[in-house]
Amino acid sequence: MTNPKSKATRVENELANTLWERGFAVVRGPSSGGGVRRRYQPDLVAIKGGKVLVIEIKSRSGNSPIYLDSEQVLGLSEFARRAGGLALIAVRLRGGEWRFHTIDELEPTGASFRLSEPLSGMRIRDLEEAIERKDRDLLSYLKG
Amino acid sequence: MTNPKSKATRVENELANTLWERGFAVVRGPSSGGGVRRRYQPDLVAIKGGKVLVIEIKSRSGNSPIYLDSEQVLGLSEFARRAGGLALIAVRLRGGEWRFHTIDELEPTGASFRLSEPLSGMRIRDLEEAIERKDRDLLSYLKG
Numbered sequence: 001m002t003n004p005k006s007k008a009t010r011v012e013n014e015l016a017n018t019l020w021e022r023g024f025a026v027v028r029g030p031s032s033g034g035g036v037r038r039r040y041q042p043d044l045v046a047i048k049g050g051k052v053l054v055i056e057i058k059s060r061s062g063n064s065p066i067y068l069d070s071e072q073v074l075g076l077s078e079f080a081r082r083a084g085g086l087a088l089i090a091v092r093l094r095g096g097e098w099r100f101h102t103i104d105e106l107e108p109t110g111a112s113f114r115l116s117e118p119l120s121g122m123r124i125r126d127l128e129e130a131i132e133r134k135d136r137d138l139l140s141y142l143k144g
Numbered sequence: 145m146t147n148p149k150s151k152a153t154r155v156e157n158e159l160a161n162t163l164w165e166r167g168f169a170v171v172r173g174p175s176s177g178g179g180v181r182r183r184y185q186p187d188l189v190a191i192k193g194g195k196v197l198v199i200e201i202k203s204r205s206g207n208s209p210i211y212l213d214s215e216q217v218l219g220l221s222e223f224a225r226r227a228g229g230l231a232l233i234a235v236r237l238r239g240g241e242w243r244f245h246t247i248d249e250l251e252p253t254g255a256s257f258r259l260s261e262p263l264s265g266m267r268i269r270d271l272e273e274a275i276e277r278k279d280r281d282l283l284s285y286l287k288g
Contacts, residue, residue: 027173028185045191
C-alpha cells in the first residue's frame, strides 16, 4: 500500500463510496491514460439530480499548499464547462476528513496553480447543503 | 486486438472520442472491478450542459438480439435515476455506426433483458437533436 498508484486508487474509492452512500451517482475515471490522451479524465464525477461535480483528489496531512499542473486545472475546468458542472479539488486530510475547494480558489503561479490553504474549504455537508439550497454563489457554476 | 477486453476498451474509447468531439464531457468507467463492487460503474458517462447520458456499450454485426444481465440493467437504471439522467444502450454496428436504445426498449426474459432489434434505435444525431430540442418523450428522463 506504499505504491502511490494503489494509494490513489484506494483514496478515490473511499470518496466514491462516501458520495454513493449519500445518494450520488459516482463514476471513477480510468486510472491509466491508455488511449485517452485526447481527453482529460477527472478522478471522479459525482452527479445527483442533474447537478454535476467534477473532482480532482489530493491528500494532505497538514496545511501546506497544494500545487496542481496547469494542464490538469485547464482540463478540469474544460470538462466542467462542457458538463455544466462544478469543478472541485477534494482534499483528503490525515484521519480521513475531506475538504472541497472550488477551482476559483486556485492561484496561478506561472507553470502551476496553488491551493494555499487545504484545511479551509467546504466539508462534505457544506457541499451537499449548497447543492440542496441551490446556493447562489456556489451554484452559479451549475446550469442544471 | 482479439483480446475481448482490449476490444471493449478500444470501442469505448471510440465512442468517448466521438462524443467528446461533439462537445460532451465524457468519462469512461474503470475497466476492472477492483474495489468498486459496491457500486455499479457504467461504460461511459457523457454530459452536456447538465444533461447526463449513462451508457452501456455493446457490439453487433447483424440484427440478432442482444441480452443484458439483469444486474447490469438494474445498475444502469439506478445510476441514471440518481444522476437524473438517461440510461442508454449504445450498439456499435459493423463498420462503426452507432445505434442508441433507451432502457425501456428492453424486454425482461427471466434472468436477463433482451434488446430485440439492435439495428433500430437512434443514430447519434437523433440523440443530439432530442437533447437539443428537449424532446418530451425522450427527455422526460432528464430532470436537468
